[in-house]
Amino acid sequence: MSLESYMNQIGQQARAASRLLAKASTKQKNMALFAMADALESARPRLISENAKDMDNGRAKGLDSALLDRLLLDNKRIDSMIEGLKQVAALPDPIGEISDMVYLPSGIQRGQMRVPLGVIGIIYESRPNVTIDAASLCLKSGNATILRGGSEAFYSNQAIAEAVTSGVVAAGLPEHAVQVLNTTDRDAVGMLISMPEFVDVIVPRGGKSLIERISKDARVPVIKHLDGNCHVYVDDEADLEKAFAIAMNAKTRRYGVCNAMESLLVHSAVADKFLPKLIGALQEKGVSLVGCEQTRAIDSSVELATEEDWYTEYLAPKLSIKVLANMDKAISHINQYGSHHTDAIVSQNYSKTRAFLTEVDSSSVMVNASTSFADGFEYGFGAEIGISTDKIHARGPVGLLGLTSQKYIVLGDGHTRDN
Template identity: 50%
Template sequence: MSVIEQAGKARVAAIELGAATRTVKDAALLLMADRLVERAGDIVAANEVDVRNGRANGLTESVIDRLALTPERVAAMADGLRQMAALPDPVGEVVRGSTLANGLELRQIRVPFGVVGIIYEGRPNVTADAAGICLKSGNAALLRGSSSALSSNAAIVSVLRKAVADAGLPADAVQLLDATTRDSVKELMRARGLVDVLIPRGGASLIRTVVEESTVPVIETGVGNCHVYVDEHADLDKALAVVLNSKTQRLSTCNTAESLLVHAAVAPAFLPRVLEALHGKGVTVHGDAAFAAASADVVAATDDDWGTEYLSADISARVVDSLDDALDHIRVHGSGHTEAIVSESVAATRRFVSRVDAAAVMVNASTRFTDGGEFGFGAEIGISTQKLHARGPMGLPELTSTKYVVTGDGHVRP
């Protein structure tokens, strides 16, 4: 079946889904969760095929980590769907309303987009998350995963579609597109009029391609060259904890720190500590001359390192002379995702927060907190780094548009 045919089926399903009550949608989400757990063995077996193929094809261990599923990870996917069912339904929410001077009642209410296309790499957990968040927000989902997760995604979507149908909603509310050819991506990007919005999740190349070539509106999500800046007024114990967690809590996520900036005033005391800790965690530091002088294990940084999203056990590192130097570095090399400052100075943190341009700014906290679940939004569809429509973790409200409902009593305009 062509992408255009699938998109047509999704648009029909979206009509019914957009009018579904919260009770029906939540029941579907809970059934989807139960079925994932029941079929976890089949899903993990399918995933093992993808992992074996991935290793045979030379995928890095960080990519394998994103690809791999275990019974525990499948259970976590199910828990995410259950948590979503417990969240308020954004559809129908009144954003604002008033009675105009002429007596007309004006309400702006949230409505689903309609059909949402998601293009993503690896990470088969995204399949369940995206399907669930689209269903809860009243949108039909067209899922285009990567060929590396072909078997995993097929197994997951098969389970989800059956659960959706058994819950009384159209199975075509959740559809998996062909991942064996790039033609499906091209067709999806040109399905304007059938697909309402595209959300790419993956590396810089994928996102750039979708943004530049799609005729369907795109919400740009998260390449994450995230920085941690250790200020001259930092508590160095806090700084060490924040740097380590930001970099090593999980290597392969977009909110993992990829760059470390340290104020020159604290560099003599902090560099030996942070380098020993990072090296102890297996992290390779790509540093400037000051970092290289502090340890023979530091690799000399190139110009390319400052803008690299490693998604691996690597971090770029530089000593800066001032807060403004740090801000200038971030302005040039940052990706607008998440930036962190560690400082006990209110003036410094205020200046950093007001001047750094990012979807999320952390003050004395790890970059790893930029996440819909951590923010209390439930599952997210992605982290938007653009400034139109949505920015930061995109939860349920961000998957809706609005329409105005105007109620009168035979009103006519004079």
């Protein structure tokens, strides 16, 4: 079969499965999630032996240790995949929820019903656990899924796919509810993102270059996460103890995450008082610092930042620091150089916090809290498929709701429209 026929078949099967999933009951979907967990449990030896093939191939290809670590499937990771399935089963089912049902002057009642998006394509790198994460969230939200993982995880993903499908079928749901592509041909990705007749939305998960390439070529809507160049602004009316705790947490909790602070903005009236202690504490943690001239006047061990630094998401123990004359300049800086991901103000001033919340154009805007909280679990969604830096559809951490849409429903009793 040609690749094109294969992708066409996958698409048609997904579309047909999506019709059945859209009307599946919560009970059936949860049964499928538990059956998937059981199937993973039974498949442990096979999962580990298939993963060993990927690991061997990866080592032979010379993958670095970070990539090999992401690729690894051991018993602990299988445990957490199984646990994840149970957690998703425990989440409330958003599908079918009816809201805003009101009587209108014509006599009809109009409201909205939450429905699945239909078919979701997920493109991700060589992390086998994403296969289960993505499949479980899409299934719970009543969507059919087409998964395309990184080629380095090919054998692992095929083994996971078998377990997933056996669980889905055991619960009486359609066999093609979750399909993992069984080709490593790169052209398959290009086809997957240009089948609007079969695929309703693409969620790419991975590095910025992968996501940019997919967004550029896609003929289907993309829910995407680009970079997280997050800021904390410390106001002249900040409680400096809170500011210290928040800045340290936002920068040093974890370095490689998208909600880490990458740039610190400090009001000039408190820079002398605030920065020396913070700079010392950050340097003690091994964070390398670049800053504006005013920052360097306070501590000359800070390197001079370039224009490029203000745009940069380091994803590393590195921070840029800028001293500014007032909050308006901080807001302008964030809206210009930031990535509209997550930005925070530390201030005790009521009017300023109110203005900051309104004027900063980011998917999460925070007052007196660490940017680290920008996360589906911390926001109470129970799980997340990613964080969207788009403004259309889902913005910010995307949980089950981001994988749904709302249609209008109208109830009448023989009503017709007059004019």
